[in-house]
Amino acid sequence: MDGIELEILWSNIIGIVSEQAKALQRTAFSPIVREAGDLASGLFDARGRMVAQANTGTPGHINSLAAAGKTLADMFANRLVPGDVLITNDPWLSAGHFFDITVLTPIFWDDRLIGFVGSTIHHTDIGGYGIGAGARDIHEEGLWIPPLKLYESGEPNPVLHDIIRRNVRTPDHVLGDLAAQISSGRAGGERLIALCERAGLDDIEDLAEExxxxxxxxxxxxxxxxxxxxxxxxxxxxxxxxxxxxLKAAVTIDNEQGEVVIDFTGSSGASPLGINVVMNYTHAYSTFAVRSCLNPEQPNNYGSLAPIRVKAPEGCIVNAAYPSPLNARHVVGMFVPMPILKALHQVIPDRVIAEGSGAVWTVQIQGKQASGEAFTSSMFNYSGGMGARASKPGPSATCYPTGVAAVPIEILEAAMPIVFDRRELRRGSGGKGRSRGGDGQIIGFHMNTSEPWLLNAVPSRLDDGPDGLDGGEKGAAGRFLVNGETLSESRKMTMRPEDVVLFETPGGGGYGLA
Structure with missing residues (x-):
């Protein structure tokens, strides 16, 4: 295909998926989607291969969506008609826990299937235990939606809608977010058809292949x-x-085939906590780590992901087996890049970073408003410091590797009776070195309520901070305090109205001798 023509068409495709993602953010009910950008949007060809992703979103969602889109396209091959919309939150088929719901919209043009538009977002509520790690198996964690048609021939599936409504605590928010996914998918489909008409294409098969x-x-x-x-x-x-x-990673570079194989053999076994990770999510963050170091300017799609293969023993913590609990899978999953980057440091030291704080600290709060009305907060995240780079310091209070933003405290205070007492950088928490690690942050809050309330908080690195590289020093470990008392807890806790919570997130590791 002519290079100039291809560049023009590629720019149009990126515009389509990015506009779809922005439409989804603007119409979503959940603050973690609307404010933090905890989502993924992608365009797929008729075979379910991801062609392009939006220029916003998280690696865990985007690369898991790539796998989910192909799976759904294969499962429903020759069974789709115009107006159908597919859905699943099966952790092993999509993004690793029930909160992330994938919606895939087939795009028909003159009754011909020409592709799919898909999205995955983190929903406010999916029933069950909540975002914490305290459930004992997958079935305690919430509603499991197998691959189904959410819409059939343009009509909503009433049974499935009723099942979802009856199994979640905040049905209006959940169904509102699903409506946002459906609307953005339809908008993306309309834009794709318009592109084909404008460019004189019968479909996108040749373009996708190129x-x-x-x-x-x-x-x-x-x-x-x-x-x-x-x-x-x-x-x-x-x-x-x-x-x-x-987490142990053996990274094998085969420069004859042009392949990278990552093997997690030797990593920890399954945990009794809900921090186990499915292979889709492990693969998502593994490919992100490699591609960030190799050719980050290249499109992220089926083709660029294909040369990176990931293996892990079945049943280990990064290849969870049924019925392992998974709801807080990000606690381990966001550490997946760290051993890979340490291995790649021996090959391309100038392109990697030192260890950072790893997983974002997630918080979910449940309780009652002064009116007596129950509320469940969306999950909100707090980051630590990133690891230092070879020639630059690590950014402070930055969500790496997930890339989500923090929900502004004003939004949270408007949505529930929470009062933030402090939010500031944790100065000096980054590890020393030639390049210094990024600083963590300090967050303090209490609840303005007369009723007991529930706290789901999932911190990590409370005992040992992130490693430095090339002689750089460790970053500071984190601290989780309630009323000044240090805790190490991942299960849902019943709190008193007067309790005060303080988080001090870890600093990033330093790079090189100072």
Whole structure:
């Protein structure tokens, strides 16, 4: 395909998926989608291969959506008609826990299937235990939606809608967010058809093949430029309750085939806490780590992801087996890049970063308003410091590797009876080095209520801070305090009205000798 024509069409496609994502953010009910951007949007060809992603979203959602879109397209092949909309939150098929619901809209043009538009977002509520790690198995964690048609021939599936409404605490918010996903999918489909008409295309098959094949070739060529061999990295971190998790990654570079194989053999086994990770999510953050170091300017799609393969023993903490609890899977999943980057540091030291705080600290609050009306907050996140780079300090209070933003405290205070007493940088918490690690932050709050309330908080790295690289020092460990008393807890806690909560998130590791 002519290079200029391809660039014009590619720019149009990126515009379509990015506009779809922005429409989804503007219409979503959940603050974590609307304010923090905890979402993914993508365009798929008729075979379910992701062609393009929006320029906003999280790696865990985007790369998991790539897998979910292909799975749903294969499952419903030859069973789709105009007006159908597919849905699932099956953790092993999509993004790793029930809160993330994937919606895939088939795009028909003159009764011909020409592609799909998909989205995955974090929903406010899915019933069950909530966002914490205290459930004992997957069935305590909420509503499990298998791959189904949410809409059939343009009409809502009434049984499925009723099931969802009856199984969640905030049905208007959940169904409102689903409506936002459906609307953004339809808008994306209309824009795709308009592009085909404008460009004189019968479908997007040739265009998709050109984009995917070029993306794959560029990624394989970037891998071939590296030395062949196997390198090892290991990260250890504590989770609430004192459990220490070990992630080991063997990164093999095959520069004949242009492939990278990441093997997590030797990593910790399954945890009794809901922090286990399914392979889709492990693969998502593994591919993100490699592509960030190799060719981040290349499109992220089916082709650029294909040369990166990920393996882990079935049943280990990063390849969870049924019925492991998964709701707080990000607590381990967001550490997946760390041992990979340590291994790649031995090959391309100038392109990696030191360990950062890892998983964002997630918080969910449940209680009653002064009116007596029950509320469940959307999950909101607090980041620590990023690890330092070879030639630059690590950014402070930055959500790496997820990339979500923090929900503004004004939004939270408007949505529920929470009062923030402090929010400031935790000065000096980043590790020293030639390049200093980013600082964490301090967040203090209490609830303006006369009733007991429930706190789901999932901190990590409370005992040992992030490692430095090349002689850089560790970042400071985090602290979780209630009324000045240090806690290490991941289960839902019943709080008194007067209780005061304080988080001090970890600092990032330093890089190089000072």
């Amino acid at each position: 984009i995917i094949s070029r993306s794959e070739a560029a990624t394989r060529n970037a891998i071939r430029a590296l030395p062949a061999g196997t390198w090892h990295g290991e990260s250890r971190f504590d989770v609430p309750g004192g459990e220490v998790i070990t």
